[in-house]
Amino acid sequence: MRVPLSWLREYVDLPESVTGREVAEKLIRAGLEVETVEQLGGDLKGPLVVGEVLSIEELTGFKKPIRYCMVNVGEANGTGEPQEIVCGARNFAVGDKVVVVLPGAVLPGPFPIAARQTYGRTSAGMICSSRELGMGDTASDSLGGDGIIVLPPEYAPGTDAVELLQLVDEVLDIAVTPDRGYCLSMRGVAREAAAAFGLPLADPALLDVPPANSYGYLVKIADPVGCDRFVARTVVGIDPAAKSPIWLQRRLQKMHVRPISLTVDITNYVMLEVGQPLHAYDRARVDGPITVRRAEPGEVLTTLDGQKRELAAEDLLICDNSGPIGLAGVMGGASTEILDPVADPETGQVTGSTEVIIEAAHFDPVAIARTAKRHKLPSEASKRFERGVDPEAARAAAQRAVDLLVLIAGGTAEAGVTDIVGPQPVRTITIAADLPDRVAGTAYGRETVARRLQEVGCTVVGADLLEVTPPSWRPDLTDPNDLAEEVIRLEGYDNVPARMPQVPPGQGLTPAQRTHRRIGVALAGAGYVEVNNYPFLGDQAFDELGLAADDVRRRTVKLVNPLNDEEPALRTTLLPGLLGAVRRNIGRGNTDLAVFETGLVFLPEAEPKVAPRPAVDRRPSEAELAELNAALPAQPRHVAVALAGERLPSGWWGKGGQAGWADAVQAARAVAAAAGVELTVRPGQAAPWHPGRCAELLVAGTERVVGHAGELHPRVVKALHLPERTSVMELDVDALTADGEQLVQGPTVSGYPVATQDVALIVDGSVPAAAVEAALRDGAGELLEAIRLFDVFTGEQVGEGKKSLAYALRFRATDRTLTADEASAAREAAVAVAQERTGAVLRGV
Structure with missing residues (x-):
């Protein structure tokens, strides 16, 4: 979600000295993920003004078309005389209002502008396109999408174009997590900024909206689970030639939304402002009442992107008498889309949609998410619906769109208001006033807890035990811990004291x-x-x-x-x-x-057991845990x-x-x-x-x-x-270790010297050396400190099928120096046992 700081200031009265980075820091402390703060027009310097094209001379003899223009820039050049400018673009004519940058200015890049000789003429400035001004690639045709910016005729030459085109701004880019769907709107981010700075919020959804009546466009809800609210308003007499004003186009561009046509721009603008996705239908192309239902077998729909889609039974549809006209909450259908204005080349008369039905509805998040995934059709609308949209904002969003159509397009709002509302259960959460204190390990107090929850939009009643009603735009608040988290994050995670937990002494390692x-x-x-x-x-x-x-x-x-x-x-x-x-x-x-x-x-049982499915709303009982463990394979x-x-x-x-x-x-x-x-x-x-x-x-x-x-x-x-x-x-x-943990004995250290005795034994080739070693070890007794096999020999000297094993035996006592006789006796005892067990024969060394 991109948030222009200039737009944010309309809802929160931030001090003029506050920068975008300071706002970002506050929002980050409140738990939002602000990835970047983009500086628009930071290296732009004027003069950049509105100019009127007085004359155009086509220059010939060059590899590409070149035009020599005389442009009226008012008093911006200090003389009031027309400005000489050479330009290669061809999408403007005499009498058009354009954006002119004069010598001494600097365009984004930076690109300094100076008077210069080119194509045999003097060019004192430049007629600008949107890309040259750093307006990006989302500009509409009227703002230089494919060439020079051509402004509406009402702007006087010499008007400051930097302010007119809102070229200098700061834009916060926020990565909105799935549980913060309300922040996919200026309204939601403004609420967070107001709480972070301790300032009042000018809620754009607080509008005077006429009540529902029987004159509104007929709407039928066949699936109240999939759609629990549907608001419809109608505007007639729209001027198809009306274009989106510059301020509206520029705000959409800063949000990386390309302006398309006035009606579509207004629906996009209101969605970004309030968070409620809207859809506009050409009333002349809608056949009969609008119905919200699930898809039927074999139905197809051609969506606005021109794709013909086979519908599934779970798809929620907007329909009329002709069949599906839109995928609810995802994308509209091509059969009822708003027609682009078309001018007659002979008369200049513009034709297009003049009667519009505005839809503002609330759909089931799961149904919308599944439809968008099924059809691989993610949209700005589905992204908001699947994260949770405020159902109470539908009336205000529709009214806002109607007001803009009346104001800009000269339309007339019909008196009929359709507002179908399904059951809206009140969600009340009981929370102990000291729960945030216990979770964070610090003292906030009841007053702070209540104040922070009210800043979120909750209704709070009670003293030690609070009855909290979350606002309609926060479907993620469902239990006391959610409310405790809201208090803690608004108070600042950095204010949570860092203390080592007081844990009881453990039992150590098993x-x-x-x-x-x-x-x-x-x-x-x-x-x-x-x-x-x-x-x-x-x-x-x-x-x-x-x-x-x-x-x-x-x-x-x-x-x-x-x-x-x-x-x-x-x-x-x-x-x-x-x-x-x-x-x-x-x-x-x-x-x-x-x-x-x-x-x-992991070793499976001969007869595998099926593990039970315990409940998720509580901890499993000891019996359930035992049954779960019994179903596990041996590990x-x-x-x-x-x-x-x-x-x-x-x-x-x-x-x-x-x-x-x-x-x-x-x-x-x-x-x-x-x-x-x-x-x-x-x-x-x-x-x-x-x-x-x-x-x-x-x-x-x-x-x-x-x-x-x-x-x-x-x-x-x-x-x-x-x-x-x-x-x-x-x-x-x-x-x-099946016999249990064994006590590992450390080596015994003796200060007395070692006595080493070597022995070579001849045994059958089939006798393992380990068996001979075990016999020697048993026969040597307590004085044996270590035994090592240092040679294995086979050959004629020991006989066919025989092998010679030579061992080094180390003897040592812990309380005395061994005599040669004691060491020799221990060696002979070891050899005797080896001869008895393995048939070994002592070999002369």
């Missing part, structure tokens, strides 16, 4: 939250970068991972209204999103990756990592280390350590991992499988366009 945080910190500390992906996927993701048709992960929870038709389901695994992030990074040149994600997966938390490229970077120090399955397994161990759980790792087989390079992860001491880790299957790597040897791990955190 065990699950503590575990989740420790896992994230552990992986980040190990060099992984956290990513977050959308939890949506489609069947293609499962195909790329090579999941079997009966794989349980293919059973998903489907969304009723997915964001993407290709991803209609919720994830059952984190791998598709995580590997997609890896692929995008690889595509952007980031080839060395170690990323992780923690998040929920365990998973953690997954993905690695590609180098885990250790290459450099001058040597070749780096490639990321592999062992890193994925180690990530699982880091997660388990952060959760206070010990993992057992054994060979496994599951999609999408490589069959021979997949580890199955179990909680130590149980057969509870909580995840897998290893290298991706080559077919999966190829399908997803990933680097070779890409490795991943996914682990069910909820299953990992």
Whole structure:
């Protein structure tokens, strides 16, 4: 909504010193979004005057037509002599009144004007077009839409054209939010400005309007829900040759509305002024009474834009005996439009519409919004109706249009007044006088609350408990909190004190939250970068991972209204999103990756339950909440990592280390350590991992499988366009911590020296190294501080089908220095248990 400051001053008596930016600041403090303040004519300097063309000499011999004009500018040039001006435009004639800029002036640009020699003549000034004066591209033909501005004949030569054309002004551009539909009018913005400056409002809708009578144009309302008010007025004897005055055209131009014809300009002007959309019908082209009804099957309408539209049953129509003549609240029909004035080339007599029916109605916002969207036909009228129009403004808007037609076009208003009013229930809101105080955390007091609500237009009755009746132009005020917001915004959001809330002490993090945080910190500390992906996927993701048709992960929870038709389901695994992030990074040149994600997966129940629909006017009961939660699918938390490229970077120090399955397994161990759980790792087989390079992860001491880790299957790597040897791990955190939160013990620090013992054991190739390590750990006892596998050897020396595993064992006591005998005894005990459990044979070192 564009708001010229000069127009705004007609309704609010702003001090002369107040600028557009100061008004914008006040409106912003009141909650309006003022985007810009445009300075019109800021660099324009006179003299710019009205001139009368006395003579025109056509100059020949040039590439384009040139005219040498003598123009009477009165005493503006200081001599009273005609002004010599060279001009190339041809849309004016001798005797026309034009706009002349004289030497010494500056036009927008800036473009200084000086006398100069051109085309063999002296040109002392310029005859101006609307674009040269910065009037924009919305000028009508009479104001230079396609050439030179030709003014009405009544203006005397030498008249100041800057004031006449209202070239200097400030225009506020306001982004009106959907709940502030009343601000799509000068009346609405003026009300906000009056409240912001504490000044009275001159309401343009306060007009003397004759009461309804039986002589008005016959109107029938067949759908009182779609149209609860319809005002019709008739004006006859309109002069079709009458044109919109300059002040009216200029105000429309400043609002970025192109002047068209007098009747149409007046309806647009009143809509912008009062906020009530109007429509004008040529009475001579209306067949019988006007009817408001819904569309019938097979009906069509040609609208003013020339488009033939097939109507839907929900469309609200304006009809006469011939059928539809307009889409109510959206756009009129071509069959009854106001005819453009046409002059007879021989007689000069102008013909056009001389009798007009003015419609000012109030339509259902939802019906208008749906019709405009259905037909892809947004209009200035529909934009206002769908946001809420003041139904009480219809009579005043119609009267305002009638007055302007009578004043400018010489018409006569018929005595008949049609005003059909449907039921208008009174909306009363009960609000505690201290509610704004409690919401804002400050003291306004009852008097301030009542005063601010009255400034909005409300009627306020009561003391501690206020009975508030919102005004008809504020359909958005429906509950006490709306009223509290009005008080707070008018008092100024910047005046609301900033205080820290007094919150009761909390219970801290839940065990699950503590575990989740420790896992994230552990992986980040190990060099992984956290990513977050959308939890949506489609069947293609499962195909790329090579999941079997009966794989349980293919059973998903489907969304009723997915964001993407290709991803209609919720994830059952984190791998598709995580590997997609890896692929995008690889595509952007980031080839060395170690990323992780923690998040929920969604597992459907065998027999899904239908969630109930709770009421929206109150909080659901505990039973309803329990029923809602019971209908939700299982949502365990998973953690997954993905690695590609180098885990250790290459450099001058040597070749780096490639990321592999062992890193994925180690990530699982880091997660388990952060959760206070010990993992057992054994060979496994599951999609999408490589069959021979997949580890199955179990909680130590149980057969509870909580995840897998290893290298991706080559077919999966190829399908997803990933680097070779890409490795991943996914682990069910909820299953990992199913025994409850574990106490994570910090490492014991001892000041005594460590005793290191190495041991090499030969075992069958099928024996997992983890099983040998577990046996050594159990046999070594309390003195064992750490154990590390540092070598794996196969070859003729150890025998076919055998492998040698070399471990470094670190022993330490917390209260003494270990002797060599104690360390050796612990080592021998560890080897004995390993021999017993795994059949290991001690290899000589």
